[in-house]
Amino acid sequence: MEHYYAVILAGGGGTRLWPMSRAAFPKQMLPLVEDNSMFRVSVERLTPLFTPDQIYVVTGPKFAEAMLTEAPDIPAENFLVEPYGKNTAPAAALAAEVIYKRDPEATIVLLTADHHIANKDKFRGVLEAACKLAQDDYIVTLGISPSIPSTGFGYIRRGDPLREVDGFSSYHSRGFTEKPDAATAMAFISSGEYSWNSGMFIWRADRALNEFQRLQPEIYQAMTSLQASIDTPDYAAKLLEVWEQVPKVAIDTAVMEKTERMAVIPVDIGWSDVGSWEALFDVLDLDSNGNCFKGSAPSRLVIDTKNTLIYSDKLTVTIGVEDLVVVDTPDALMICKKERTQDVKKVVDMLREMKHETYL
């Protein structure tokens, strides 16, 4: 896998997983599904496809040190610290510029740090296939086989078949549709032609820079002016300077939805964006009553309790309840009906309005 690099975009966010997820301790730092943080799980599941020096992390200054501790094998120079958040397009461009300078033959796999993937073998297999396909100058996206007509994801429509790589079929893309209404989502599912946009993109570094040049000239100019300083003492100051100039925009809309080189590999890898507490019910190991308990509670007493998810670090007792999400943290307790967990985002908005910054 020479010249292949994984870039984990780990900027922050995750307000729907409040009160565990906080501005200072975001979703990817939490052991939401497995025993380690989602970030660490995201790093570990790349092995053995990528060696530690082939893994890059783009994150903010608040989280860089903690992530370095979580993934000590990754070289420090592979942590690309954004001065502040500018969404994913500048982050992806920065990674492309740095990696290209260090290895002009590079192929880059753009990944997230806060998604769950159940089938890790297949995940690595499809990444390898995508890297191979990217050598033909395609921008490859992994298209997640949709399980429900979700209105919360972007959809990508497959076009003509492209070719098969390592047993994975690839297709030309016929374009993206961002968060359709329910009827449209249902039609998408029925057609069998659509996948969810996973946000995982694979492209060669030179192709990436080329696309930025064509589609996001501001970002491209900024990164070009940064290039000479990369791996020199001037880098940090220069980055701060150019970072001001780049627009705040997502890689999906800035580049991926505009390019004609998009290819899609539809795949079922047990992917979940873990976008809400309810989504966790689908990825956690539930007991025979549909319950799951996470956290370091010394004991739990569960009496006549069903379909209930509890994150707690202290003795927790439930009696006669069902369909609940209970999240207990040192300074906040949330009890939410399972089907209402989308409203958690509203709570965070309300806390912000109430100036309860300490809880955000």
Place this chain on the structure above:
Amino acid sequence: MEHYYAVILAGGGGTRLWPMSRAAFPKQMLPLVEDNSMFRVSVERLTPLFTPDQIYVVTGPKFAEAMLTEAPDIPAENFLVEPYGKNTAPAAALAAEVIYKRDPEATIVLLTADHHIANKDKFRGVLEAACKLAQDDYIVTLGISPSIPSTGFGYIRRGDPLREVDGFSSYHSRGFTEKPDAATAMAFISSGEYSWNSGMFIWRADRALNEFQRLQPEIYQAMTSLQASIDTPDYAAKLLEVWEQVPKVAIDTAVMEKTERMAVIPVDIGWSDVGSWEALFDVLDLDSNGNCFKGSAPSRLVIDTKNTLIYSDKLTVTIGVEDLVVVDTPDALMICKKERTQDVKKVVDMLREMKHETYL
């Protein structure tokens, strides 16, 4: 109200109110209904009928200091500290013996520290009437007008009318029935002849000692041998000695259910034994959605929440839940369906079996 004394029996207990109520911090020490502890509320609602020096407290060595702090106006010598718990009959006998020695003309009102009384004026009024009736050598009990056919209380049946005192009608007692079955309880309510046994008894100290002599000679002998040491340096050692000899028995069964001198004053004073978390719904001020929040939480966000009682000292958020009792303490969290709060006692039993002493 010369020669009248209130004796608050405040030994401990309250496992149905776990996880707030603990062995080391029992129900009467908790601000369950009002802003102060139930003990302090029990003391304060006696004013102005009783002056502080007319109030006695019988409690265990673990709680005496905290109670002294809660009720600093009560003289220290009025705190009668049981070496260890022997149920209420020895406690009542000890109080009678000590008070009789200090004032042979004493009339004693036996009270609990962990019951709620909504109508405090009427409560004081009926206590005064009961004290007057006790001068005719009756043992007077306040009979609570039953609101539901509870199987959890003892019932007292009224017999022939005795006389009216200060506007309160009194009756001879036709006997007690401890915790009847549901059909019997229903029949009791229908008959209109029954009241709940409140556990509040009013008698003269000399009559009390007389009844112990007749009905509980072991207790009487022990207290008689203690008498000479009361208010002398020998008291503590002597009490420890005699305390070993007394049987562990409740005042209700030891004396009240056996005596022929029982009179009852049926009365509605908004009494609740606060015997479970569910019982609190009846005595707390609920908001328009039937919710109540207690504790020092800096904020609460309550979205589509109904009939839910929350005790919490930290930010607490509920979304889309109803009929819950949520109790958050530093080391334990309980979430219980409202109608299942009787099962909290089972949880305490389970914790005891699991040797989780720290949570008891």
